[in-house]
Amino acid sequence: MPDGQFATYPSLRDRPVLITGGASGIGAELVRQFRAQGSRTAFLDFDDANGRKVAEATGALFFQCDLRDIAALRAAIAEGARRCGDFLVLVNNAARDDRHGLETVEPEYWDERMATNLRHQFFCAQAVAPGMRRAGQGSIINMGSVSWMSGQGGMPAYTAAKSAVRGLTRGLARDLGGDGIRCNEVVPGWVFTDRQEQLWATPEGVAAHLAAQSIHRKVMPEDIARMTLWLAADDSRMVTSQHFVVDGGKI
Known part of the structure; x- marks a missing residue:
């Protein structure tokens, strides 16, 4: 099916935007899409090499940062706001859906998974909230996952974090x-990033998954970005406390 024509949001032009995990996958597509809207875009990621490539290709501002380190996270957000203006989006x-068995999980791994997949979402929101309050507006968009909604196994720490x-x-x-x-x-839903294709997308698994969707096409990073x-634009100004599933109609 050919691609369509997609919306331009005037309210996003020059709007300061912060994205976590922007060096690859869905995050890199988010950086590209917000830059295409003319947003003043900064992103954080621990992957320095890919982060630099995305920054060079898009003109976005990149900060190498381990989001598990809250002091470093706060410092990067403060510097990003200094250079871009208070973040209004x-x-x-950022997240990692590494598979792990129930029997293998120790307290240290559990805590690290919470830090990787949940804790930084709160502290990023805490860091940008004062600037949004000064502006009297802001949009915070958290990435969840259908994995816990569908009862997926094989990664209990991840599904616990994403349900939270x-x-x-x-x-x-x-x-x-x-x-x-x-x-x-x-x-x-299952978004076919390079990581997913390389690690888990067998021909049989993909065929079964697409057959279970209402729309029998792969969900791609750009579908999540749109x-x-x-949600970032003023078009959704009265939308809050909601969740939006983008999975081709599987759940």
Whole structure:
């Protein structure tokens, strides 16, 4: 099916945007899409080599940062705001869906998975909230996952963290709504990034998955980015505390 014509959002032009995990996959596509809208875009990632490539290709501002290190995270966000202006859009995208068995998980691994997949979402929101309050507006977009909704096994720490994104989103929406700050969740299905294709996308698995979707095509990073753009723009100004599943109609 040929690609369509997609929306341009005037409210995103020159708007300061912060994206976590922007060096590859969905995050890199988010960086490209926000830059195409004319947003002043900064992104964080621990992958220095790919981060530099995305920054060079898009003109976005890149900060190498391990999001598990909250002090480093806060410092990077502060420097990004100094250079871009107070961030009025935050996309909490960074995560890793590494597989792991129930029997293998020790407390240290559990804590590291929470730090990788959940904790930084809260601290990023905490860091950008003062600037959004000053502006009287803002949009925080947290990336969830359909994995826990579908009862997927093989990665219990990941699904636990991603299920908590729903509660975090709704709590932040209530706490920040009086200041004009919105908080929503985008819930991707199986998105066919390079990582997914290389690690888990067998021909048989892909065929079965697409057959179970209502729309029998692969969900791609740009599909997630387009939903995110709408939630970031003023077009969704009265939308908050919601979640939006982008999975081709499987769930």
